[in-house]
Amino acid sequence: MGRLVSVGLILALTLSAAAKRVLYVTHSAGFRHGSIEVSRRVMAQAAERSGKLEVVSTEDLSMLEPERLREFDVLFFFTSGELALTQAQREGLLEFVRAGKGFGGAHSATDTLYTWPEYGELIGGYFDGHPWTQEVSIDVEDPDHPAARHLAPSFRILEEIYQFREFSRERVRVLMTLDTRTADLKAQGVSRNDGDFALAWVREFGRGRVFYTALGHFDETWLDARFQKMLEQTLLWLAGEAEGSAAVRKSAPVIGQVSALGQAGDGMVMAGRYVVISGDGLTSGSTAVAAGSPVKLAGTQVLWNGEPGGLVLVSPRALVAEAPAGLDENITAEVIVVSGNVERSAPRTVLVRRE
């Protein structure tokens, strides 16, 4: 009996010694979210479910002193406003991540530390208003990443939807994006004109890993099983306990054929009708979902004579677009595919026909 107890004790000690430690900071120097209390419980539960993590929640910024931070493996922010961090704390925080630890942020973790640009660079962007508070659809762009692996290719959620500035796909790997068909792009406060509203991303920072999700305004979000699974998987990934790439996705789109849907001919389209564009690298989104059933993967655009047109389905090797209704019959149009809002295909000239 005594021996069993001591074996159990040693096991417990070994487990707790092996647990990766997460420092969860919810200090609100600006707007204080009502969901903070719930979020603390949810973070602790996510850590417990993982069996490999423990979470210490704090509002005490002295926990960010470099020598105290050193006791943790992951730092996670749900903060707001200008946190009064000393220069040593700022340098220590960046060094913590660069040296190979994890940094995560939820929701207003981008609505904080505006006067410290290195922070904006670390997390990947700054809050630039929330044009929508409503139910929207969110597209999963990277179903391979542990943070998004359990999610449907597209899911609906009621949230306060953020917009970002100083955000670029050239620096981060986007995991989730707003399906802009489910929000009014002419709503008050919308300032991005590229239609790119990323809502979760990861990035490399030195030898460390960074994760951010814009979700988390409402208690209901934190209590949502899909969000909780995302947190658990994300914390494991940030702690180096789960594999997942944070490399920026790149693709160089090449147009092969452009055909009217259901027609074999190449180089001919019908105004206002669906068009199939085949080729390579047509989206920088993951291929995992697209292989089974093509989904719209964000960050891809089709330009018709320089103007973006409707897009129905996107996969790396084929996409279905809408030829604008205003194209003139018997006149050629120029088609360009843009991937990741950066890489452009060579233009392709097509002839516009009527049925």
Ligand SMILES: [Zn+2]
């Ligand atoms: Zn909010």
